[in-house]
Amino acid sequence: MTKRSIILGCGSYLPERIVSNAELAETVDTSDEWIVERTGIKQRHIAAEGQYTSDLALKAAERALAHAGVDAKDIDMVIVATTTPDNTFPATATKVQHNLGMVNGAAFDVQAVCSGFIYALSIADNMIKGGQAENIVVIGAETFSRILDWEDRTTCVLFGDGAGAVVLQAANGADPASQPGGSADLGDNRGRGILSTHLHSDGSTRDLLYVDGGPSSTQTVGHVRMVGKEVFRHAVTNLAGIVHETLDANGLSPADIDWVVPHQANKRILDGTARKLKLPIERMVVTVDRHANTSAASIPLALDEAVKDGRIQRGDLVLMEAMGGGLTWGSALVRW
Numbered sequence: 001m002t003k004r005s006i007i008l009g010c011g012s013y014l015p016e017r018i019v020s021n022a023e024l025a026e027t028v029d030t031s032d033e034w035i036v037e038r039t040g041i042k043q044r045h046i047a048a049e050g051q052y053t054s055d056l057a058l059k060a061a062e063r064a065l066a067h068a069g070v071d072a073k074d075i076d077m078v079i080v081a082t083t084t085p086d087n088t089f090p091a092t093a094t095k096v097q098h099n100l101g102m103v104n105g106a107a108f109d110v111q112a113v114c115s116g117f118i119y120a121l122s123i124a125d126n127m128i129k130g131g132q133a134e135n136i137v138v139i140g141a142e143t144f145s146r147i148l149d150w151e152d153r154t155t156c157v158l159f160g161d162g163a164g165a166v167v168l169q170a171a172n173g174a175d176p177a178s179q180p181g182g183s184a185d186l187g188d189n190r191g192r193g194i195l196s197t198h199l200h201s202d203g204s205t206r207d208l209l210y211v212d213g214g215p216s217s218t219q220t221v222g223h224v225r226m227v228g229k230e231v232f233r234h235a236v237t238n239l240a241g242i243v244h245e246t247l248d249a250n251g252l253s254p255a256d257i258d259w260v261v262p263h264q265a266n267k268r269i270l271d272g273t274a275r276k277l278k279l280p281i282e283r284m285v286v287t288v289d290r291h292a293n294t295s296a297a298s299i300p301l302a303l304d305e306a307v308k309d310g311r312i313q314r315g316d317l318v319l320m321e322a323m324g325g326g327l328t329w330g331s332a333l334v335r336w
Contacts, residue, residue: 002129002172002173003128003129003130003131003170003171003172004128004129004170004171004172004173004193004194005124005125005128005129005168005169005170005171005193005194006168006169006171006192006193006194007166007167007168007192007194007334007336008067008068008069008070008167008168008169009064009065009066009067009068009069009070009166009167010064010067010068010164010165010166010167010300010303010304010307011059011060011061011062011063011064011065011066011067011164011165011304012060012063012162012163012164012165012297012300012301012304012305013056013059013060013063013162013163013164014045014161014162014291014301015045015046015047015048015051015056015161015162016045016048017045017046017047017048018043018044018045018046019043019044019045019046019160020032020042020043021035021036021041021042021043021157024156024157027150028150028151028153028156028157029153030153030157035157038266038268039157039158039266039267039268039288039292040266040267040268040270040286040288040289041157041158041266041267041288041289041292041293042289042290043289043290043292044159044160044161044291044292045160045161045162045291045292046145046160046161047143047145047146047161051143052086052143053080053082053084053085053086053092053141053142053143053163054086054092054095054096054099054141056141056142056143056161056162056163056297057080057082057092057093057096057139057141057163057165058095058096058099058100059163060139060141060163060164060165060297060300061078061096061100061137061139061165062100063165063304064137064165064166064167064304065100065137065167067167068167068169070135070167070169072100072101072102073101073102073103073104074134074135075100075102075104075105075135075136075137075167076104076105076106076133076134076135076136077105077106077107077124077127077132077133077135077136077137078093078096078097078100078102078105078106078107078108078136078137078139079093079107079108079109079110079120079123079124079136079137079138079139080092080093080096080107080108080109080110080120080139080140080141081109081110081111081112081116081117081119081120081138081139081140081141081296082109082110082111082116082140082141082142082295082296083111083113083116083142083144083147083211083295083296083325084142084143084144084146084147084295085109088215091107091108091109092109092141093107093108093109093139094107094108096137096139100137105133110123112201112296112324112326112328112330113209113295113296113324113325113326113328114263114265114293114295114296114298114322114323114324114325114328115199115263115296115322115323115324115326115328115329115330116140116295116296116324117138117140117164117296117297117298117299117300117320117322118197118199118299118320118321118322118330118331118332119199119328119330120138120139120140120296121138121166121168121194121197121320121332122197122199122330122332124136124138124168125168125194125197125332128168128169128170133170134169134170135167135168135169135170136167136168136169137165137166137167137168138165138166138167138168138300139163139164139165139300140163140164140165140294140295140296140297140298140299140300140301141162141163141164141296141297142161142162142163142294142295142296142297143161144159144160144161144224144293144294144295145159145160145161146221147211147221147222147223147224148223148224149223149224152223154226154228155223155224155225155226157292158265158266158292158293159224159292159293159294159295160291160292160293160294161294161297162291162294162297162298162301163297163300163301164297164298164299164300164301164302164303164304165300166300166303168194171192171193191315191335192314192335192336193334193335194332194333194334195250195333195334195335196246196249196250196332196333197330197331197332197333198242198245198246198249198330198331198332199328199329199330200238200242200328200329200330201326201327201328201329202326202327203326205230205234205326205327206325206326206327207227208226208227208230208231208234208325208327209224209225209226209227209231209324209325209326209327210224210225210226210325211223211224211225212225231327232266232268232269232272234323234327235265235266235269235272235273235323236269236272236273236276238323238327238329239262239269239273239321239322239323239329240273240276240277242321242329242330242331243260243273243277243319243321243331244277245331246319246321246331246333250333252317254277254278254279256317257279257283257317257318257319258283258312258313258316258317258318259283259284259285259306259311259312259316259317259318259319260274260279260283260284260285260318260319260320260321261284261285261299261302261303261306261318261319261320261321262284262285262299262302262320262321262322263293263298263299263321263322263323263324264286264287264288264291264292264293264294264298264299264301264302265288265293265298265323266288266293267286267288267289270284270286270288285302285303285305285306285311285312286302287301287302287305295324296324298322299320299322303318303320307336312336313336314336315335315336316335316336317333317334317335317336318333318334318335318336319331319332319333319334320332320333320334
């Protein structure tokens with residue numbers, strides 16, 4: 001029988017320490033006005049000393065499981081999307097698996113930088129459709145502050161730390177109500193599900209956004225380096241393109257989408273994408289002003305906020321999209 005994936009619940013976690021633009025300006029040649037004008041960012045959360053990516057991921061996963069009403073013993077897969085793992089190996093997901101008390105199944109990491117959560121969600125969806133798992137926790141978690149050059153004002157002001165997670169569960173059948181235009185039954189799980197995912201990458205653009213270190217090349221962690229104007233140009237083009245691809249694949253128009261939950265890189269990128277799609281910015285979930293760019297964590301963080309504050313309702317069509325280093329980009333369309 002055909003399987004489909006539904007998102008049962010979501011959760012997130014942000015470190016306690018908040019660093020404002022004004023605080024950054026005390027040590028970096030920048031100002032609140034300069035940062036807000038160019039990025040829309042007003043503050044970011046920074047992990048405490050001794051607080052690791054796995055710690056953030058675990059808290060987000062626990063909250064997602066509680067929201068979903070699922071016990072960790074029933075989980076048979078954990079996928080962590082991260083660019084900042086605790087160690088080169090083993091996978092950060094294995095630590096999360098152990099700390100959750102999960103004793104069955106598999107755990108592994110996915111590395112697609114800011115697109116990582118979308119990549120991980122796509123993998124999980126296909127694992128469920130292929131019958132290889134029934135309940136999967138998908139996490140985006142980052143301590144990006146650990147790979148920043150705090151003397152480079154073009155990059156260090158952009159990023160923050162955090163984690164978000166969702167719980168996917170297998171449902172039987174490609175319920176007609178789960179298709180675009182279908183009649184979603186809001187009383188149960190009929191009509192819910194991941195309708196499609198779309199992934200891309202272009203390795204020829206890898207030098208536009210990268211870290212100048214690694215075990216194989218320099219045996220150092222390295223720092224984030226970025227050609228900002230080129231990344232911005234590719235982001236607006238690629239994100240608009242992936243949205244059109246998703247809509248076309250599902251026979252939809254922008255007017256059919258209830259909410260867009262984008263990767264939170266830069267308010268100007270979000271505004272530019274919305275203009276290119278002729279989509280009201282009010283239908284985009286925006287958290288970049290408070291979270292900054294949390295890479296793979298940004299979409300599940302924004303998703304959890306919009307679900308918990310009541311904006312995203314059962315039956316809504318939710319489009320998630322992201323672009324990151326590689327360059328990688330992707331999308332997922334979900335009937336919530």
